[in-house]
Amino acid sequence: MMTREQYIELHKDLFWYTPVDKKANISDNLLVETILNDGTLDDYKLLLQVLGAQRVAEVFFAAKGRQKQNYYPEIHHFFSLLLSKYVH
Numbered sequence: 001m002m003t004r005e006q007y008i009e010l011h012k013d014l015f016w017y018t019p020v021d022k023k024a025n026i027s028d029n030l031l032v033e034t035i036l037n038d039g040t041l042d043d044y045k046l047l048l049q050v051l052g053a054q055r056v057a058e059v060f061f062a063a064k065g066r067q068k069q070n071y072y073p074e075i076h077h078f079f080s081l082l083l084s085k086y087v088h
Helices: 004-010 020-025 028-038 041-051 053-062 065-069 073-086
Strands: none
Touching: 004 020, 004 041, 028 041, 028 053, 028 073, 041 053, 053 073
């Protein structure tokens, strides 16, 4: 099983703006948001294995106000439906 750190390293190109020494401190909120917005469905499936489906859903549905607006509208709609059906 892949660790969180290995997962971030595998997707380091999506976190190009984060200094190398700060990548280990990427929050679950930023990780989920970045992968859902800019990753592929395969990246999402791997994220579910690394963080767990329940944790991904918790982070996603906990986003309120400005955090929620960080998701592209079509991405938010799609994952709202998907996570509601299969995780909640």
